[in-house]
Amino acid sequence: MWRGTHLTLNALAVIRGERPLIGGLSVDLSGGDAVALVGPNGSGKTSLLRVLAGLAEPAAGTISLQVDGVSADTPRAAMVHLGGHLDGLKGALTVAENLAFWVRYFGAGPGALSAPDALETLGIGHALNLPAAVLSQGQKRRVALARLLVAPRPVWLLDEPTAALDVASAARFTELVEAHRSQGGIVVAATHAPLALQTLKTLDLATYPPRGPDSEPGEAEGLATALSGDEYWLEGRSA
Amino acid sequence: MSEQAGPFRALVARDLRLSLRVGGGALTGVLFFLAVITTVPFGVGPDLNLLARIGPAIMWIAALLATLIGLERLFQSDRDDGALDLLRLTDAPLSSFIIAKVVAHWLGASLPLVLATPVLSLLLALEPLAIAALTATLLVGTPALSFLGAVGAALAVTLRRGALLMAVIILPFSIPVLIFGVAATRAAVTEPDPFWPPFALLGAVSLIYAVVGTVGAAAAIRINDG
Numbered sequence: 195m196w197r198g199t200h201l202t203l204n205a206l207a208v209i210r211g212e213r214p215l216i217g218g219l220s221v222d223l224s225g226g227d228a229v230a231l232v233g234p235n236g237s238g239k240t241s242l243l244r245v246l247a248g249l250a251e252p253a254a255g256t257i258s259l260q261v262d263g264v265s266a267d268t269p270r271a272a273m274v275h276l277g278g279h280l281d282g283l284k285g286a287l288t289v290a291e292n293l294a295f296w297v298r299y300f301g302a303g304p305g306a307l308s309a310p311d312a313l314e315t316l317g318i319g320h321a322l323n324l325p326a327a328v329l330s331q332g333q334k335r336r337v338a339l340a341r342l343l344v345a346p347r348p349v350w351l352l353d354e355p356t357a358a359l360d361v362a363s364a365a366r367f368t369e370l371v372e373a374h375r376s377q378g379g380i381v382v383a384a385t386h387a388p389l390a391l392q393t394l395k396t397l398d399l400a401t402y403p404p405r406g407p408d409s410e411p412g413e414a415e416g417l418a419t420a421l422s423g424d425e426y427w428l429e430g431r432s433a
Numbered sequence: 434m435s436e437q438a439g440p441f442r443a444l445v446a447r448d449l450r451l452s453l454r455v456g457g458g459a460l461t462g463v464l465f466f467l468a469v470i471t472t473v474p475f476g477v478g479p480d481l482n483l484l485a486r487i488g489p490a491i492m493w494i495a496a497l498l499a500t501l502i503g504l505e506r507l508f509q510s511d512r513d514d515g516a517l518d519l520l521r522l523t524d525a526p527l528s529s530f531i532i533a534k535v536v537a538h539w540l541g542a543s544l545p546l547v548l549a550t551p552v553l554s555l556l557l558a559l560e561p562l563a564i565a566a567l568t569a570t571l572l573v574g575t576p577a578l579s580f581l582g583a584v585g586a587a588l589a590v591t592l593r594r595g596a597l598l599m600a601v602i603i604l605p606f607s608i609p610v611l612i613f614g615v616a617a618t619r620a621a622v623t624e625p626d627p628f629w630p631p632f633a634l635l636g637a638v639s640l641i642y643a644v645v646g647t648v649g650a651a652a653a654i655r656i657n658d659g
Contacts (some may be wrong), residue, residue: 215455244518249521268524271523271525272522272524274525276522278519281513282518282519283514283516284447284513285453286454291447291450295443295444295446298446299440299443299444299520299523300522341519366504
């Protein structure tokens with residue numbers, strides 16, 4: 195569905211408040227890649243996802259996201275989905291109303307599933323006309339994930355996507371991620387739980403400590419070894 | 434509304450729907466307005482002339498406070514459930530999001546006050562011309578309060594108990610709206626005071642606050658939620 199998806203981070207530094215979290219992060223992702231962001235609590239996983247989504251500015255470095263057929267002027271925020279800790283559902287509205295709002299707000303686009311189909315895919319088709327307030331935590335999370343299907347976007351930025359999901363739902367989620375990758379999308383997920391994805395790359399934020407602008411150029415070589423798995427997606431950039 | 438409706442209309446429609454649902458803010462403001470207007474005559478006593486003289490001021494103060502009641506949660510509810518981040522994931526500028534929120538709030542909370550004014554004014558012994566003038570000034574002036582409140586709501590978005598802070602920030606800036614609104618209403622029934630100059634100034638204040646409020650609220654959201 196998407197061609198030529200490229201997400202490039204160049205010497206990215208992330209600061210939350212006054213506290214530097216990440217420094218010198220250079221990564222080149224293309225369509226089909228899936229990355230698991232790991233690191234201890236407070237290592238900057240959520241902050242990095244917010245920066246990638248365009249909600250916060252990086253302290254240094256650049257991010258570029260290109261998708262064939264999408265104007266280069268399109269802000270990054272309009273090309274990504276962010277799945278946060280919170281599900282963004284309005285309890286007073288039904289599940290159908292919640293999803294219908296996001297479809298209208300984001301625009302459905304090509305390849306979009308209808309709300310009932312998306313919910314069925316996630317195994318909660320029966321919840322369509324229930325108020326979101328009565329759903330359990332796991333059901334709410336699945337409705338939030340349905341948002342990714344009713345308004346397709348090339349890049350998924352997910353924060354603990356499988357938290358609160360049971361084993362069967364987590365397996366369904368894995369299938370969705372694989373389907374998204376096979377359509378040329380990119381998935382970046384911050385997670386503590388292991389994800390059973392094929393050729394999953396792991397990015398350990400603990401290996402990108404914040405550093406000053408006058409850091410040694412030799413540090414860039416260390417980046418490649420910090421990444422486990424294949425390196426086909428990584429272009430080691432020396433500073 | 435069709436699926437092609439833009440994000441702006443989608444957001445306005447969603448917020449309106451939320452405000453009209455159980456627990457939404459629309460009814461709270463109207464009930465507060467109603468409570469103030471119905472109790473004042475009992476407090477003031479049976480002096481109809483006095484009531485008619487202070488009536489416009491009472492109505493304006495009640496409208497101001499009723500507007501503030503619902504505004505505190507304008508952005509906070511979206512922030513609490515995570516929707517605020519998601520709402521920012523569009524190619525539209527943040528200011529259009531702010532305007533959509535304010536428009537929805539005004540339609541859901543302030544417009545009912547304006548519509549209720551002609552009826553409630555009877556309780557304050559206002560004459561027909563004053564009622565017409567009062568309704569017109571509320572129609573023109575309440576958007577200023579909504580945009581002003583948006584700045585306060587955006588500044589207080591990360592605070593648990595931001596209502597008091599918001600009121601302290603906003604009230605001084607709401608004084609011009611109050612002054613011109615009441616002055617125009619009074620001038621409508623008092624010879625030889627002209628109605629139009631204060632009314633035009635009220636409109637000007639509304640337009641200025643619409644711009645300043647939008648820019649200010651967007652900046653506050655960016656700082657608080659960046």
